Amino acid sequence: xxxxxxxxxxxxxxxxxxxxxxxxxxxxxxxxxxxxxxxxxxxxxxxxxxxxxxxxxxxxxxxxxxxxxxxxxxxxxxxxxxxxxxxxxxxxxxxxxxxxxxxxxxxxxxxxxxxxxxxxxxxxxxxxxxxxxxxxxxxxxxxxxxxxxxxxxxxxxxxxxxxxxxxxxxxxxxxxxxxxxxxxxxxxxxxxxxxxxxxxxxxxxxxxxxxxxxxxxxxxxxxxxxxxxxxxxxxxxxxxxxxxxxxxxxxxxxxxxxxxxxxxxxxxxxxxxxxxxxxxxxxxxxxxxxxxxxxxxxxxxxxxxxxxxxxxxxxxxxxxxxxxxxxxxxxxxxxxxxxxxxxxxxxxxxxxxxxxxxxxxxxxxxxxxxxxxxxxxxxxxxxxxxxxxxxxxxxxxxxxxxxxxxxxxxxx
Numbered sequence: 001x002x003x004x005x006x007x008x009x010x011x012x013x014x015x016x017x018x019x020x021x022x023x024x025x026x027x028x029x030x031x032x033x034x035x036x037x038x039x040x041x042x043x044x045x046x047x048x049x050x051x052x053x054x055x056x057x058x059x060x061x062x063x064x065x066x067x068x069x070x071x072x073x074x075x076x077x078x079x080x081x082x083x084x085x086x087x088x089x090x091x092x093x094x095x096x097x098x099x100x101x102x103x104x105x106x107x108x109x110x111x112x113x114x115x116x117x118x119x120x121x122x123x124x125x126x127x128x129x130x131x132x133x134x135x136x137x138x139x140x141x142x143x144x145x146x147x148x149x150x151x152x153x154x155x156x157x158x159x160x161x162x163x164x165x166x167x168x169x170x171x172x173x174x175x176x177x178x179x180x181x182x183x184x185x186x187x188x189x190x191x192x193x194x195x196x197x198x199x200x201x202x203x204x205x206x207x208x209x210x211x212x213x214x215x216x217x218x219x220x221x222x223x224x225x226x227x228x229x230x231x232x233x234x235x236x237x238x239x240x241x242x243x244x245x246x247x248x249x250x251x252x253x254x255x256x257x258x259x260x261x262x263x264x265x266x267x268x269x270x271x272x273x274x275x276x277x278x279x280x281x282x283x284x285x286x287x288x289x290x291x292x293x294x295x296x297x298x299x300x301x302x303x304x305x306x307x308x309x310x311x312x313x314x315x316x317x318x319x320x321x322x323x324x325x326x327x328x329x330x331x332x333x334x335x336x337x338x339x340x341x342x343x344x345x346x347x348x349x350x351x352x353x354x355x356x357x358x359x360x361x362x363x364x365x366x367x368x369x370x371x372x373x374x375x376x377x378x379x380x381x382x383x384x385x386x387x388x389x390x391x392x393x394x395x396x397x398x399x400x401x402x403x404x405x406x407x408x409x410x411x412x
């Protein structure tokens with residue numbers, strides 16, 4: 001059994017060029033595990049704090065000052081590593097050391113254990129998992145908090161090759177739709193300069209209705225029938241439109257407002273018209289009843305909570321009790337440690353909630369979310385379509401496919 005011999009952190013940069021922390025965990029003096037913490041732009045109010053008041057530097061200081069707590073631990077014992085993290089920071093929201101430090105230490109430890117055992121990371125996370133490939137879910141058009149003024153209010157329009165059964169074909173279908181959509185945008189607007197949002201989706205000057213039409217057109221230009229070979233998804237990120245004082249959803253870029261009831265009808269209309277397979281955060285993060293109505297109306301659609309559930313077991317239990325979703329986003333850094341996130345995943349599965357493991361908008365070139373998606377039996381892997389930090393996750397799926405250890409795609 002391997003033992004941790006050193007823990008070391010450093011300040012590096014994420015895909016936005018913002019500072020973040022990276023951690024090296026070495027076991028037996030030679031087995032390196034490394035993890036870099038991402039960050040989000042659209043952040044739920046119930047997420048843990050990514051960094052304390054002092055920013056990434058304060059997180060690094062906490063890691064350096066607590067490195068000795070981890071020496072001698074089995075890196076594959078996520079409970080023991082988590083307990084040491086909690087000795088470093090026992091606050092509910094990781095306000096002392098930051099969730100980024102908990103994230104980086106716990107995932108780096110698991111990587112070190114995988115290196116020592118000579119197995120893929122997903123085998124350390126769940127030795128008994130029957131691995132399947134999650135369907136890649138790619139952002140092809142961005143707006144909201146992920147893009148600039150003039151882009152759609154809807155935060156993400158996504159594509160998923162739901163009718164394909166080969167992982168490479170599924171990845172290539174997402175890439176093909178992204179490329180074709182770029183051509184459609186240039187045809188509609190000859191001045192379109194090819195701008196993209198944080199996650200690599202095109203960021204045109206268009207309203208949400210126009211954006212959805214162009215995404216559907218790109219799929220059809222390639223000969224795909226929506227809802228068959230490929231399906232669209234939408235991350236409404238409705239909390240970013242919610243105006244608490246007005247009690248309404250303000251679509252400032254699109255030029256209209258929705259009452260809570262109108263918002264449900266608005267989302268339902270988009271789900272029906274574009275045959276969505278995936279609808280995320282269609283109402284604001286505290287509107288459990290509205291999400292429950294959509295879940296009842298569309299049992300064949302993945303009605304997913306992200307800001308609603310924030311990878312929190314407590315929030316998930318509330319959602320399950322109210323029937324507020326049939327799917328949930330898993331983002332490790334929303335919960336803090338890998339141990340926290342895996343507990344969330346187990347509770348979701350036990351409650352009949354399908355998992356979608358996700359990147360963050362401020363990403364790194366690490367591929368650990370790919371392994372987390374496989375280990376948790378996630379039906380989708382939300383990793384973006386293009387951009388080096390996004391493609392890194394898709395490329396890891398390809399590498400894993402060559403090992404011949406994973407057979408077939410997850411069932412949606």
